[in-house]
Amino acid sequence: MQQNTQTKLIIVDPDKCTGCHSCEMACSIKHFEMCGTNYSRIRVHEFRDVNTFIPVMCQACEEPICFKVCPMNARVRLESGAMVTEDYICIGCKACIHACPFGAAIMNPVTSKTMSCDLCNDDELGPWCVKACTMQKALSYVRAGDASKARGREWAKSLTDDYKVPGTKEDDFGFSFNV
Amino acid sequence: MNGSMGQRLRIDLTNRTYEIEKLPESYYKKWIGGRGMNSEVVYHESFQGMDPFDPDNPLCFGSGPLVGSFAPLSGRTTISTRSPMTCSNMGTGIHGHGDTNMGGGWGPMMKYAGFDQIIVKGKSEKPVYVFVDDNKIEFKDASHLWGIGTKKATMKILEELGDHDIRVALIGPAGEKLVRFACVMNSFSASGGRTGMGAVMGSKNLKAIAVRGTNPVKIAHPQEFMKASWALREKIHNSPSAIRRRAEGSLDLFDVGNAIGINAHKNCSTGYMKDIETLYGGMQWANEFLFRRKACWSCPVGCGRYTYIKEGKYAGFNCGGPEMESLCNLGPRIDSEDIAGVTVMCGIVNELGMDSVSAGAALSWTMEAFEKGYITEKDTDGLRLEWGDVDTSIKVLDMIAKREGFGDLLAEGNIRVAEKLGVGMDIVPHCRGLEHISVDPRVALGFSLGYAMSTRGSDHLKNYSCLEFPGCAKSRAYQVDEVLKPATAKKFWDNFPSQMTQIDTKPELCNWSEKNKCIADAVGCCCQAIGSWGGAGTWKEAYAPLLKLATGFDYNDDEIFKTAERIINIERAHWLRDGSAIQDDTHIDRYFDEPVAGGPHKGLKLDREQWAWAQQEYYALKNWDNFGFITDDKALDLDIPEIIPDMEKGKKIFSDWVIKTTA
Numbered sequence: 001m002q003q004n005t006q007t008k009l010i011i012v013d014p015d016k017c018t019g020c021h022s023c024e025m026a027c028s029i030k031h032f033e034m035c036g037t038n039y040s041r042i043r044v045h046e047f048r049d050v051n052t053f054i055p056v057m058c059q060a061c062e063e064p065i066c067f068k069v070c071p072m073n074a075r076v077r078l079e080s081g082a083m084v085t086e087d088y089i090c091i092g093c094k095a096c097i098h099a100c101p102f103g104a105a106i107m108n109p110v111t112s113k114t115m116s117c118d119l120c121n122d123d124e125l126g127p128w129c130v131k132a133c134t135m136q137k138a139l140s141y142v143r144a145g146d147a148s149k150a151r152g153r154e155w156a157k158s159l160t161d162d163y164k165v166p167g168t169k170e171d172d173f174g175f176s177f178n179v
Numbered sequence: 180m181n182g183s184m185g186q187r188l189r190i191d192l193t194n195r196t197y198e199i200e201k202l203p204e205s206y207y208k209k210w211i212g213g214r215g216m217n218s219e220v221v222y223h224e225s226f227q228g229m230d231p232f233d234p235d236n237p238l239c240f241g242s243g244p245l246v247g248s249f250a251p252l253s254g255r256t257t258i259s260t261r262s263p264m265t266c267s268n269m270g271t272g273i274h275g276h277g278d279t280n281m282g283g284g285w286g287p288m289m290k291y292a293g294f295d296q297i298i299v300k301g302k303s304e305k306p307v308y309v310f311v312d313d314n315k316i317e318f319k320d321a322s323h324l325w326g327i328g329t330k331k332a333t334m335k336i337l338e339e340l341g342d343h344d345i346r347v348a349l350i351g352p353a354g355e356k357l358v359r360f361a362c363v364m365n366s367f368s369a370s371g372g373r374t375g376m377g378a379v380m381g382s383k384n385l386k387a388i389a390v391r392g393t394n395p396v397k398i399a400h401p402q403e404f405m406k407a408s409w410a411l412r413e414k415i416h417n418s419p420s421a422i423r424r425r426a427e428g429s430l431d432l433f434d435v436g437n438a439i440g441i442n443a444h445k446n447c448s449t450g451y452m453k454d455i456e457t458l459y460g461g462m463q464w465a466n467e468f469l470f471r472r473k474a475c476w477s478c479p480v481g482c483g484r485y486t487y488i489k490e491g492k493y494a495g496f497n498c499g500g501p502e503m504e505s506l507c508n509l510g511p512r513i514d515s516e517d518i519a520g521v522t523v524m525c526g527i528v529n530e531l532g533m534d535s536v537s538a539g540a541a542l543s544w545t546m547e548a549f550e551k552g553y554i555t556e557k558d559t560d561g562l563r564l565e566w567g568d569v570d571t572s573i574k575v576l577d578m579i580a581k582r583e584g585f586g587d588l589l590a591e592g593n594i595r596v597a598e599k600l601g602v603g604m605d606i607v608p609h610c611r612g613l614e615h616i617s618v619d620p621r622v623a624l625g626f627s628l629g630y631a632m633s634t635r636g637s638d639h640l641k642n643y644s645c646l647e648f649p650g651c652a653k654s655r656a657y658q659v660d661e662v663l664k665p666a667t668a669k670k671f672w673d674n675f676p677s678q679m680t681q682i683d684t685k686p687e688l689c690n691w692s693e694k695n696k697c698i699a700d701a702v703g704c705c706c707q708a709i710g711s712w713g714g715a716g717t718w719k720e721a722y723a724p725l726l727k728l729a730t731g732f733d734y735n736d737d738e739i740f741k742t743a744e745r746i747i748n749i750e751r752a753h754w755l756r757d758g759s760a761i762q763d764d765t766h767i768d769r770y771f772d773e774p775v776a777g778g779p780h781k782g783l784k785l786d787r788e789q790w791a792w793a794q795q796e797y798y799a800l801k802n803w804d805n806f807g808f809i810t811d812d813k814a815l816d817l818d819i820p821e822i823i824p825d826m827e828k829g830k831k832i833f834s835d836w837v838i839k840t841t842a
Binding site for chain 2: 131
């Protein structure tokens, strides 16, 4: 179970999610050639009374509980880092579904076994949910090592005012630095 | 069945029974779905002279074959029934077809439950709500929800049923009290506003329909469908107009609207409000009030807003919305510059469950009637409404929803108020009893003709001829050339951009755009993408390929276009059956006599002669007779021969009325 900085994962920014469920539609049609929320491995949980939407999908944990509880060792890690169920080994006992702390292990409505995000198995489009989330990029597919980078930078930027980082005063010089 | 689910649900509230009806492929070929199926049912299962509050009036909730699929913008639901709000010039008791289209995510969930359409008939003795859980249908007591606003009631239902993924379409207090312009709300703030569908729901004592589904929507050619959907998504996502709409919501229309001088102001009388774009513009609004955006099902744009008011008198107020029409009809229409107050009003009408256009019209009519001295405090129980008075307006909205005092009268809709008081009929801006939206019918003549010819009373969303606007035509010039005959297109470009105010190309443009819009409604997709911001192209580029790939039917574009015509004609036949023909396809005298008061088109008014020409031209294009009745040939051509005897009955009513009025 080797994780390196090249492994990519899907990160979620709930503040940008608009609750359009496009990710679910993309996921279900990609994996089942049909559309339906029940057929999706990513689920958008809605709190419409406060207009808040939070997509939840398999986090591909480093120490996956689904892996530990599986009596058949049917949960395997793909090269991409995704944790998936080998259908021909899985007996459909749903232990992983009970155990997953995120509720991200979902019953496959066709086989009654487990399904979870496979990062679209290295499809050339990348994970379809991320591509379908074109609206505000609530979902993004980034290298694991960079997962916190954007937020870190945002936070750091908020400090620049406090530290009075000097800006360039182009007008004072009568010319531009970018010429 | 691919695309569609192949069955519909019939609910009888009187006996608390239901029936699941399987539908053949031929039915879907004939009516596509959504608006088509609804209009068919409403026409065939209502009758001439039926009271909309009759328990047998079928209330239809329909979704199309693309709804709930990966196709972009596929979250629309059409609700249709015989409308209590609309009426004919022959009398306010003569009703006709009414429908409304709502976004949100209720329609997709209905499809996942396994139904393309839910038809509600009968009347429950006690307040009830229906829970459709796949094939299991339950009738649940709604006494404890009666009188509660839409948001709170939705929360209660979700908590009661124990699943927050359930979608609820429901009415507010206004629908329960049979306010004639009550709306149906779903997903907290997506509303089916116009023509009073909520009132019909209330008349059946039906508070809500909650749906939960676990079935998938099947696709006939999934691989090609995916490819086409991705392409359309990208196209929409990257179109400049969609990018703007994403940032500003539909409020981006304010500055365009005022630049070309079409906005409603002061009860749709002036056509222009100074500085509307700086007051109400999308960016200004967003900077001040936008909390977070929201989107309908499968939408790559997301024009939905969610308001949070941070400071001032209304600090802490939050609600879903507003949308441009709501803001415009509750703001500029009553001449208010208090943006926070107007935004709050938008939230209030949602909570009470009322159509924001007609609610704004009720307020603005009262204000103008006061100004003109038509009514005094004596008529309104001491209440005085002055232009721009938001505080009193909020009070009046509440009175309308609860039918208290003067509100009880206003709840009947402008035209009935004017009739009852015997004054102010001249200042009711309406066609077929439904008040205009925020585009002035003296300026944009395509919209104007559309209002009059619309099959649900004055409304731009039936005849969505956006190509007449200079901006739209310029950015989509190829469409103009595609949809108009060469000679007409030449006329169009010769007079560009002043063609907006000229009627000569409009019958042809309307004839096309009406069908363009109809296909979006029938497949269950958003019309904005092929209309106002047009990021998706026309129906032919956007929805026809997806429809074919999803359903697997072998029909060609001409057949799809003809289906749209069939749908429009059956809706028209609904009106004609009651005798409502040419006499209703027009505007009130005010727009012929009183010119626009300001803005770039100051002085413009409708011309009676030109209007008569446009009517006849439009009828000819449709193969209707000189009075606007559908000819036998046309009915046979569209494969709806059953309307022929009804047309005869309608002609009789019409001619009797003509004789009576001319005598």
